[in-house]
Amino acid sequence: IASLVMYLFAEFDDAANLLAANPDATTISIDEPTEIPKKQHGRLQEPGREEDDELLGTDDSDKTELLAGQKKSAPFWTFEYYQTFFDVDTYQVLDRIKGSVFPVPGKNFVRLYIRSNPDLYGPFWICATLVFTIAVSGNLSNFFIHLGKPTYHYVPEFRKVSIAATTIYAYAWLVPLALWGFLMWRNSKVMNIVSYSFLEIVCVYGYSLFIYIPTAILWIIPEKVVRWVLVMFSLCLSGSVLVMTFWPAVRDDNRRIALATVGTIVVLHALLAVGCLAYFFDAPELDFPAPIIPAHNGSTVITKSQ
Amino acid sequence: FAGLADVSISEDIPVEGEITVPVGSHSPDEDYSTLDEPVRDTIMRDLKAVGKKFVHVMYPKKSSALLRDWDLWGPLVLCVSLALMLQGGSADSKDDGGPQFAEVFVIIWFGAVVITLNSKLLGGTISFFQSLCVLGYCVMPLTLAMLVCRLVLLAGSGTVSFIIRLIVVLAMFAWSTLASTAFLADSQPPNRKALVVYPIFLFYFVISWMILTFTPQ
Numbered sequence A: 001i002a003s004l005v006m007y008l009f010a011e012f013d014d015a016a017n018l019l020a021a022n023p024d025a026t027t028i029s030i031d032e033p034t035e036i037p038k039k040q041h042g043r044l045q046e047p048g049r050e051e052d053d054e055l056l057g058t059d060d061s062d063k064t065e066l067l068a069g070q071k072k073s074a075p076f077w078t079f080e081y082y083q084t085f086f087d088v089d090t091y092q093v094l095d096r097i098k099g100s101v102f103p104v105p106g107k108n109f110v111r112l113y114i115r116s117n118p119d120l121y122g123p124f125w126i127c128a129t130l131v132f133t134i135a136v137s138g139n140l141s142n143f144f145i146h147l148g149k150p151t152y153h154y155v156p157e158f159r160k161v162s163i164a165a166t167t168i169y170a171y172a173w174l175v176p177l178a179l180w181g182f183l184m185w186r187n188s189k190v191m192n193i194v195s196y197s198f199l200e201i202v203c204v205y206g207y208s209l210f211i212y213i214p215t216a217i218l219w220i221i222p223e224k225v226v227r228w229v230l231v232m233f234s235l236c237l238s239g240s241v242l243v244m245t246f247w248p249a250v251r252d253d254n255r256r257i258a259l260a261t262v263g264t265i266v267v268l269h270a271l272l273a274v275g276c277l278a279y280f281f282d283a284p285e286l287d288f289p290a291p292i293i294p295a296h297n298g299s300t301v302i303t304k305s306q
Numbered sequence B: 001f002a003g004l005a006d007v008s009i010s011e012d013i014p015v016e017g018e019i020t021v022p023v024g025s026h027s028p029d030e031d032y033s034t035l036d037e038p039v040r041d042t043i044m045r046d047l048k049a050v051g052k053k054f055v056h057v058m059y060p061k062k063s064s065a066l067l068r069d070w071d072l073w074g075p076l077v078l079c080v081s082l083a084l085m086l087q088g089g090s091a092d093s094k095d096d097g098g099p100q101f102a103e104v105f106v107i108i109w110f111g112a113v114v115i116t117l118n119s120k121l122l123g124g125t126i127s128f129f130q131s132l133c134v135l136g137y138c139v140m141p142l143t144l145a146m147l148v149c150r151l152v153l154l155a156g157s158g159t160v161s162f163i164i165r166l167i168v169v170l171a172m173f174a175w176s177t178l179a180s181t182a183f184l185a186d187s188q189p190p191n192r193k194a195l196v197v198y199p200i201f202l203f204y205f206v207i208s209w210m211i212l213t214f215t216p217q
Helices: A002-011 A013-021 A037-044 A061-068 A079-086 A090-101 A109-114 A121-145 A159-189 A198-218 A224-250 A255-280 B002-006 B039-058 B073-085 B101-121 B128-137 B140-155 B159-187 B190-212
Strands: A292-294 A300-302
Touching (some): A090 A109, A090 A198, A090 B190, A109 A224, A121 A198, A121 A255, A198 A224, A198 A255, A224 A255, B039 B128, B073 B101, B101 B128, B101 B190, B140 B159, B159 B190
Antiparallel strands (some): A292 A300
16 A cells, blocks of 8 residues: 555645645545554644744655655564664754754754654664763763872772663653653643654653763863753753743643643753762862761762861 | 467577486585584684684674674673673772673673664664674774783783773774774665764773773772
């Protein structure tokens, strides 16, 4: 059936051109029986909203929107099904990373960059890089902070890698799951124009974590002020990507629920950043010497005078 | 069956082949039954194959021998020796020491599996075990680096020894990454090469970090 549909689209090129010229026209797409229903759900509701369609400016975007929905038709137990989530080229991944670091006000990350082609490559490898970056930077930063002390013995702290991995992967998968469930539930009560599939939410969250990678590297600098400025800065950037993505999905809802949702998203994101900073990076020493207390497990602990 | 009368093979299609079933003695290099050979020959053949692959990693050229006859003996030996050499580190407190044996093992094998899956999902044409084989064999420069680091640490653990270790580990890390990229990059679609090479870089970076931060008691 897929080849028949492709053939029809190739024949009716005029229709596609007309559609590109007039993106608000109602579209009829031929359903395949194994089509994922939520993809259709999102697309059918799109033509109503002009602010969200402002991004579909290029000529072939509608074509790719229409054609893209046909590809995810392999059954989920085959390898090809999972290959559809890795259908990205290098420049696309780099574009998406760029979009997450430089949020353009008013542009929606999902509509602009993901465009019905969510990938799992970005989220997975950005999280993996972040895990190791935080563990390595934390270790390095502690090493430099305690460097001059005669009783300090360097330890690689390898346990923290598994803790970092659990935290970051849990955040990158469980929070989108909860958010998707919540949005689906609200969708059943209030007709929202914009709705996202689970993979698109995972994609946004994964790419929004990218800014924390250079932040974690810069956290090696043992200055409290610098670290907190970095936290604020990266939180603003990635938080704004998340807010601009999810605000259109909840703004039709009850005002308080919409604000609470967006607020929770930002607070969780902030908690992740602050939690990583607090757990993996020891506080830098202040100038005056502090008493040294030998701890029970043999390593020395220097109390931090506040 | 009247219609079959004019079915014939046209003159310009050559028909060739053998319809005789060969019986009797075979030529010595075909159909060699390995059941009758001495055990020493069997073991030496496998050892030679492993050794040839090690040499291929030392001088990485785009040869297909490493890919065609994959085996996992070499990676197993390298992984076990690397994990063993990473033991005996500063383990005064169980929580803050270096990686345990199981952790090194899991990181290397699980990491290699994830990278292989990643390259296959991105559309690579290499087979699963071939990719595991290449990634495992390219751990060899890092195992050498670990050996050198342990020897240098026997001499002392000051700044000079750290600088020597840093240079050695960096060089071996670059060698590992370049060797595995030389073997694996060709089987990827051209516009996704960077997407496949980056996880390999991350994998060897993590192993190098474990080697560099090894501090003895």
